[in-house]
Amino acid sequence: MPLLILIALFAIADFAVLFTLGARLGLLVSLLWIFVSGALGIHLIRRESLLTFQRARARVAAGEIPSDEIMAGASFVFAGILLIAPGFLSDIVGLICLIPGSGQLLRRWSGRGGRSAGSKGTEIPGDWNIHRRDSENAASGGRAGDDASPIEGEYLGKDQ
Known part of the structure; x- marks a missing residue:
C-alpha cells in the first residue's frame, strides 16, 4: 500500500512539473x-529486451x-517505461536508470543482493551464494557434504 501511494504522489508531482515547465518553455518544446x-x-x-x-x-x-x-x-526496461511516460521527473529518473551501475542499486533495493541466510540461519531458496557453494561441492568430487545421502532411483533409456 505505501508503494502505491508513493507511485501516485510521484505521478502527481510529475504532471505538476510538466505543466509548470510546459508553461515556461512553451507548448511546442514540451511536446x-x-x-x-x-x-x-x-x-x-525493444533493443534491450532482445539483447537481454x-x-x-x-x-x-x-x-x-x-x-x-x-x-x-529490468533496469533498462524500467528506464524505457519511465521515458515513455509523459513528464520531466519520470524522464530524469529514467535517465538515471541508464547510468552504468544503476542495476546494482535496483538489485539492492529489490532485496536480491547480499542475502545468504534467513532470520534463523536457514538458507534462502534461490540464493546465488548457495548455488555457487553447491556447484563447487559438485565439482570437488560430487559430494555435497558428509550428511548428504545418495539419490536412489531407476534409469530408463529412451529405447524402453
Missing part, C-alpha cells in the same frame, strides 16, 4: 520533449543462472 523521450524509451525497450534475452540464453546454455543479465535488462 517535442515528450515525443523524443517516448521514442527513446520505445527504442530502448540473448545474453540470458547464452548464460543458461553455459549452465549458469542469468540473474545479472535479467536485473540489468
